[in-house]
Amino acid sequence: MTKRLLIMLGCIVVLIAGIAFGFYLHIQKLIASSPKPSAQTVTTTKVAAAEWQPQLSSVGTVTAYRGVDVTSEIAGLVREIKFKSGQHVKKGDLLIALNADSDIAQLQALEASAELAATVLKRDEAQLAVEGVSQAQVDADKADLKNKRALVAQQTALVEKKTIRAPFAGRLGITAINPGQYVNPGDKLVTLQTIDPIYVNFSIPQKQSSMLKVDQNLKIISDAYPEAPFAGKVNAINPVVDASSRNVQVQAKLSNEKQQLLPGMFANVSLDVGDKNKYITLPQTAITYNPYGSTVFVVKQGKDDKGAAMLKVNQVFVTTGATRGDQVAITKGLEVGQEVVTSGQLKLKNDTWIVVDNSVLPANDPNPTPQEH
Structure with a gap:
């Protein structure tokens, strides 16, 4: 009985080993016959250096060089209106005659x-x-x-x-006053604005106030004229810091010969400060932001199983700096001349084979302008 039992157990072991070996051979055959991952299509760019002028950015409000709501000091009946809405007038021109x-x-x-x-x-x-x-x-x-x-x-x-005159030269607004209308002291008759030159008021955080000085050059961009920046200079710096916002109010003065800028408009202000600096820059789309750090995929040469030359990627940590338009400065992690993936990163990991197709590239403009679609 003992001898038969041992023979039976030996046969069972041999049978199990045969089945396991056959299953292993089958898995290896499936792996060998399975399709290999195909190369992923991406866009790339060469890492380049660019000179950036350090700037302070803010949003400001356009205000008139001089502006006032023309009113009457005394009550009276309007006899004549001597102007048209929107008319340009000189100082002392008669506007309204009361009875x-x-x-x-x-x-x-x-x-x-x-x-x-x-x-x-x-x-x-x-x-x-x-x-x-x-x-x-x-x-x-x-x-x-x-x-x-x-x-x-x-x-x-x-x-x-009883004869109301323009206190200074400027452009009149639209009035609703009509002849025969009775006006009281202080009633608004028409607005008068001098808009050439013109002011832009904006605020800068107090920690950046040391970079400010009178006559600094700046540019103003209004969404009404996105492709036509207006040049100006710092005219005045408020000597008092706003206690609620800790900002310093700054006033810029601009030429407005074509009278394109109007009081009340908002404008994006770029103020040049310091000397130009050289940075390695990339399109912002090239950066993958993660909780553990920012990364990019660097392109490198490789060979497939058949020895053919192909491109693959390697994920690299980088340190980002200031941004400008569509670009971001890289302060650490890359060198000029390296090739970096700019779109298609979601389907990539280390050593993924890639195919470069730069027929459609992501935006990479340091000074983009709004476009209407």
Whole structure:
């Protein structure tokens, strides 16, 4: 019985070993016959160096060189409107005439009274010379004349206030005032703006305030004219830091001959600071940002199983710096001349074979402009 049992166990072991060996041969055959991973299509670019001018960026608001809402000092009925909406006017041009008939009549009466007082004074001075009147009478006549002339001046000022003039040269806005309308003191009649030159007000964080100085060059870009940057200079720096935001307010002055910039517009401000620096730059699409660090895929030469030359990739950690437009500066991890994948990274890992197709490239412009589609 013991001998038969041993023979039976030996047969079972041999059978199991045969089955296992056959299964192993079958797996190896499947692996050998399975298709190999195909090369992945990507876009690439050569790592290059570029000079960047250090800049401070901010968003500002366009304000008029001079701007005011023209109002009336006194109440009155609008008789004439001497301008058209949007018209350019000079300093002192008549804008609106209020009804001043009664005021002019009162002025004429006061002028007549002043003339009479002057005549009385002249006659009494002649009488004083022959001792016909006392000195007190002449003094009273002089005081009366001064009083009447003062009343004339007061009434003249009142009449002048009935004619509203441009306080400075500029461009008028749109008005809703019509002839025959009654206006009260302080009512807005029309806006007047001087927009050449023009100001742009913006803020810079206090930690960057040491980089600011008057007459620094800057550029303004408005979305109304994205392809036409406006050049200007720093005109003034506020000596007080805003306690709530810890920002410093800065004012820039720009030429606006074509009057393209209008008060109230917002503008992107780029302020040049310091000397130009040289950076290794890449399109931002080339960077894969991960919790454990930023990486890129570097292209290198290799050979497949048949010895044919092919390209493959190797993942490399990099340190990124400042960004500008579509580009990002690389401060560590790459060298000029290396080839880097710029799109298609999601399907890559170390030693993945690739095929380069640069017929359509991702954006790589350091100074892009908005495009309408």
